[in-house]
Amino acid sequence: MKPKIKTELPGPKSTVIVNKIKKLNIAYSDPYPYVHSRKGKGCYFKDLDGNVFLDFASQIASNPLGYNNRELNKVVKSYKKYPVKYAGQDFNVKEHADLLEELLTITPKNLDRAFLVNSGAEAVENCLKLAMRKQKKAKLGISFEHSFHGRTLGALSYTHSKPIHKQSFFSLSNKVLPFTEDAEDKLKKIIKQNGASSIAFVLMEAIQGEGGYNVAPEKLVKDIRKITKQYCIPFIIDEVQSGMGRTGKWWAHQHFNVYPDIMSSAKALQVGAAIASKKFSLESGSISSTWGGGHTLDLAVGLKTIQIIKKQNLLRNVTIMGNHLKKHLYDLKNENLINIRGKGLMLAFDLPNKKTRNNLIIECLKNGLVILGCGEKGIRLIPPYIISEKEICQAIEILELAIKKVAKPRFRHTGKICNYLTCGESHT
Ligand SMILES: Cc1ncc(COP(=O)(O)O)c(C=O)c1O
Known part of the structure; x- marks a missing residue:
């Protein structure tokens, strides 16, 4: 063509x-x-x-396999009966289990649990909640200049790419670090002034998306990981745009040889996911979503997408x-x-x-x-x-x-x- x-x-x-x-x-x-x-x-x-x-836009990085992929079309054709969407966190469908299982074969080994939702913003939102529940005394979250994490008010509070996104919308408490090697000193200052336990999380895109496709300096990622580990502050990496293989590795942060505590995914996955280790597990009723884990067609396409990426290398x-x-x-x-x-x-x-x-x-x-x-x-x-x-x-x-x-x-x-x-x- x-x-x-x-x-x-x-x-x-x-x-x-x-x-x-x-x-x-x-x-x-x-x-x-x-x-x-x-x-x-x-x-x-x-x-x-x-x-x-x-x-060369791939539905904003959400269509990794292009149009009319034969195997994906077969999956789509097999969903002929109504309903296609179930209330998946309360009523079980097999596709929920299948995607969780497949997704967790490609996540870093310390991230062995996931919570499925509808969008990237919701994935980020739920990552924030997992961190907040762990940091019981926390009052603020930390993110980076030029970041984009989504349009829900939690994710938006930590988004700093364009003023139009936030005009007259209130924010959750946050502090902003430069997306440069100077971030380390600034984070240390915030910890000194506020105490590490007041910080719920540091949230970062290893390669920023909407904010400009800025690749983080390696030292920045490594420094932030070191400090967050030292002070037991959850380090969240947002992989909604950069993940699922877009950078040649399954997750962009893997180019920097670091392990996050929590990670978001969406777009190419077809559904949203907040991914973390078992130690961040929440008690029943803490988080949920009507359609999370229940959009059977999206879950099946997400599953097949991972399988095709693997199979075709x-x-x-x-x-x-x-x-x-x-x-x-x-x-x-x-x-x-x-x-x-x-x-x-x-x-x-x-x-x-x-x-x-x-x-x-x-x-x-x-x-x-x-x-x-x-x-x-x-x-x-x-x-x-x-x-x-x-x-x-x-x-x-x-x-x-x-x-x-x-x-x-x-x-x-x-x-x-x-x-x-x-x-x-x-x-x-
Ligand atoms: C890094 C990142 N996080 C979160 C989001 C929000 O995803 P959604 O638009 O699916 O809510 C995006 C969307 O572009 C994104 O690029």
Whole structure:
């Protein structure tokens, strides 16, 4: 397949649906100018108007195996009877047991229990609760500049990537550390001033997602792990975006040779999970969720996803193709493409400013390549794990021409697409 755009974006069929969502959604947040048709294969999908796109956004890292994977389609087809969703923490389904068991084969060995919920934010939220229950005298939690942990109020309290996320929403008590090697001194100061027992947890993304795909300096991760261990403060790693193999290892923190006490997962897992060791177990009734552990189809797709990644050794492909993509980006030698970073297929680069970044997303889209923003002026490149060299070459070709075009001093988009210029600004 090849990316091929036949209509103005959005095309006529997509426009009808986009306009309906725009009118009725109370918090419409500039989605992309097309509507998925469920057609496509691998890294390509078709919209309702027959346009073919090459996907380097992977439904914000939640579609690791691409479109119409044969084995996943078989799983989906087997769920024909209603209900598909059960109240899974109170009423048992086999899929709950199966996913827990499979998930715990890929978690670090000290993390041997999990609690399944619906989303990434809920996964983080429940990780915080596991830590809080252990630290009975705690009054505050600690997180990092530019972090993104989700939109529920607990997770949002520890999110610091963009002011718009928090405007007029109250926060839980928190202190913020720099995402640099200076964090160690600041954490020590907080401990000295407040006492270690007042701290419920330190929450970190080893590779930040929405906040800019910033890879933590190795010393930062190691220092924080050392101090949290020394003072028995639960160290939570948020792997909602970076986990499940996206960086070439099952979990991004494994690039730093540390073990968290608690970890979140979601997105590519298809459901949310708070993962920890048995010692964080809670008494019945402490945490729950109607659909947690009961969305049978999602649980079955999550299970099969892990099995396919294992069977096809896709972590290897992620590493090899990630290196390949990164090399291509460097080889472009374009002065407007700066700060190339990331691991595996969790890659990003910056443009000189936000306007050029947004223009680039649109220009790529007009040529059939879907990419996604992050941070202030960054672009994420997060194709499915099955990406091939040929597809990377197609993407680079589109990217190269698009960067040259949007970098021209008086560059402006024209037409209907101008209503969508901020569609690629990241939201999660
Ligand atoms: C690191 C991280 N944590 C938590 C979340 C929240 O996940 P969700 O949007 O599924 O609630 C996200 C979402 O992008 C994320 O990237």
